[in-house]
Amino acid sequence: MQSALRSASRRVSAVILAATLSTAALAFAQDAQPSAPGEPQFPLANAANFTAASPTKAEVNAFLNVSWGYDKDRVWNVYAIEKTQAAGISRVVVQVAQKSNPQQISPLSFFVTSDGKHLITNEILPFGAHPYVETRHLLTERANGPSRGAAAKTHEIVEFADFECPHCKAIQPIMERLVQDFPQVHFVFENFPLTSIHSEAEKAALYSVCVAKQGGDAAFYKFADAAFENQNGLTPESSDATLGDAVTKAGLDPAKIGSCSYTAEAKSAVAASIALAHDLQIDETPTVYIDGRPIPVGEVANNQLPYEKLKDIVAFQMQIEP
Structure with missing residues (x-):
């Protein structure tokens, strides 16, 4: 699974479904959350990063649980839900890591539409707690x-x-x-x-x-x-x-x-x-x-x-x- 996590430039559906992420990892040297040994040290999510009313952090986590819950080695942190210059379109930033490789934290970002039913990167995909219904x-x-x-x-x-x-x-x-x-x-x-x-x-x-x-x-x-x-x-x-x-x-x-x-x-x-x-x-x-x-x-x-x-x-x- 680690090779799938590190492969790049795939369709976004593969990103969401198979956790295919960019090989670029962010190095967070400060403001790291305390974590148990062997767990990734995600940066603290600043309240200033959450400027959009929708989707909520709970809704993003519900979607990620549906998409990624099959993989017990994967952990993530919702880092930001921000307003954008496009009315009703929010930008979501998620940091993703593996318990087996906690030092590498990879960023994933996508946009969510105002109806809360779709996410956008290089294509439009379903979003929400029941995205495939x-x-x-x-x-x-x-x-x-x-x-x-x-x-x-x-x-x-x-x-x-x-x-x-x-x-x-x-x-x-x-x-x-x-x-x-x-x-x-x-x-x-x-x-x-x-x-x-x-x-x-x-x-x-x-x-x-x-x-x-x-x-x-x-x-x-x-x-x-x-x-x-x-x-x-x-x-x-x-x-x-x-x-x-x-x-x-x-x-x-x-x-x-x-x-x-x-x-x-x-x-x-x-x-x-x-x-x-x-x-x-x-x-x-x-x-x-x-x-x-x-x-x-x-x-x-x-x-x-x-x-x-x-x-x-x-x-x-x-x-x-x-």
């Missing part, structure tokens, strides 16, 4: 792709993926581990073909919809496994054969699935999944949520985050009341 409700209502795991949507992991995306292929073993480790979770696959960069992604998505329609969810996942395994064959010259082979491995007729892929019904299903991704402002694949919270599956695939830490995030989020 709206996304959770949207996914519960509209993420209706092929599923596995628990039948009930009490807890739900939704994966947005593109069959031609190398990173989507890389996370499949991790998704399989999550399915095994969390049998009480309802897993959903949503197509999000990135047609501007992947020429065969939409065709693969259409095939997958037809496989699910004709063969059910179990057939879909057999098709998906084969399509990802033979991803190099998703080219204009060989995609028909590659997808046909995946259909055969799913136990269905490639000719029937191919014909189905041209129907308005199949196109409408893929379009609905794409519309959901756009409404969630997803701009990359893979994107994976647990109960509405984005989780850094890609960082596990890239060996930037241990799988056990990902499990901690999932398990922690499942403890939070919707």
Whole structure:
């Protein structure tokens, strides 16, 4: 986790969710709070640093508890909540450290909007004691792709993926581990073909919809496994054969699935999944949520985050009341 804490220039969502902070550390030589041995010595928070009425320190801590509570090694101190020149926009400064490395204190700052529902850095993200509830409700209502795991949507992991995306292929073993480790979770696959960069992604998505329609969810996942395994064959010259082979491995007729892929019904299903991704402002694949919270599956695939830490995030989020 320490390497994740020190990596720089990531998306802010990764910063909030995986505690990715700047490598620059502040050296506070004076006005340090007394602390127990082995704990970070955060600087005293001066009352002059709290000039904004909203959000309150309690609200900031509630948000950070939801975002970071899975990591028992992480501690933080809300150092400032300040007015800015933009009416209603407050600047929040938080100092973050690890109990295992108390000498390094890293700063994190972001802005909170006047409605108390959004934070801003280089993008806009949800804020508050329940920052993921709206996304959770949207996914519960509209993420209706092929599923596995628990039948009930009490807890739900939704994966947005593109069959031609190398990173989507890389996370499949991790998704399989999550399915095994969390049998009480309802897993959903949503197509999000990135047609501007992947020429065969939409065709693969259409095939997958037809496989699910004709063969059910179990057939879909057999098709998906084969399509990802033979991803190099998703080219204009060989995609028909590659997808046909995946259909055969799913136990269905490639000719029937191919014909189905041209129907308005199949196109409408893929379009609905794409519309959901756009409404969630997803701009990359893979994107994976647990109960509405984005989780850094890609960082596990890239060996930037241990799988056990990902499990901690999932398990922690499942403890939070919707």
